[in-house]
Amino acid sequence: MATVSMSVNGKLVSRDIDPRTLLVDFLREHLRLTGTHVGCDTTQCGCCTVHVDGKAMKSCTLLAIGLEGAQITTIEGLAKGQELHPMQAAFREHHGLQCGFCTPGMIMAAVDMVNRKGNHLDDQTIREELEGNICRCTGYHNIVKAIHSGAEAMGAAK
């Protein structure tokens, strides 16, 4: 066992963990933040996407022990109280989900996409950028629409 401390959604947390603990298990099992999902556990599907120091990464393929001092944001950290983040609101508005399993990862990837590529995203950019996020329900069409509109809304909210 070893101790690791990091900031998760703005709160400092510290736990004794087995060095094998993946970030996603740290979030789900140790912190009970179950919004981050495990779809594949093989770095393919993107359901486990969170932000590490402001960048989207797959939390099923990161060791928690290696993230001493890091700033983590999960899907639980996006809303302000009862008010949804503009990207979350856009997914609801545009019906960008069916079962919802991929959605936390989609939204975290979408916010990262806006951070890097700006608020005016064309469909081709969105589709290319979603390379690492797999949805088995929607056929992606409404996800692309949601991200397009969420990106614009994020710009307007600034």
Added chain:
Amino acid sequence: MYPFTYHRPDSVSAAAKLAGDAEAKVMAGGMTLLPTMKQRLASPGAIVDLNGVSGLSGVTVAGGKVTIGAMTRHADVHTSAELRKAIPALADLAGWIGDPMVRHRGTIGGSVANNDPAADYPAACMALGATIVTDRREIAAEDFFTGLFDTALEQGELITKIVFPVPQKAAYQKFRNPASRYAIVGVFVAQTSAGVRVAVTGAGESGVFRVKSFEDALSKDFSAKAIEAIKLPTDGLNSDIHADAVYRAHLINVMARRAVDAAK
């Protein structure tokens, strides 16, 4: 995953010392190592995490050479403005690796050390005539990639940086496997003062290789037409459910021609 001891050294020398233990493995981005450990295909007794070692990342361009630190993430290679001016083909290549999340974490050093037969960077290293710099020596790309997942690295030897001579023109063209995003065939073409070099990834049974017949033809006439009629033998090419050797041989020619047309 089997249990391991975790180390986070803060210098190259401390890391090399820890990695000298036959049980130990160094971890860079972990994008290949951790999935392999989860599948229990690797079970190192100790992990030496390089993420705490400073001075191993960044792109610098000077004196006709681009130097990229081993821990530089694919995303940072892709977006380096200096690199885009010096070797745009290499910046483009980094943007075709995996997906945005993998590119935020995976490193050039990890990719080169891993020498996956379908990885992209080995083709760039071979075609550009890169030098792999370790904590103890400098190795020419030609001597570095020794076979499937095999390199000239000794136990505990760490890649610290990779040096690429700036070519006159170059391009990389990748035919992606749509599921894994790795190359089914990837061809890197570079025109240098010493002639043209062509390296192929994804297709060879023992990893990345150069294509002499294309190089000779392109050194005389740098145009897609010059290689159009050259048929490649299928010996040593991969056949799998994605593509057989005949198809791959054909694709190498197509991708090489596209690379010649795209070279800048």
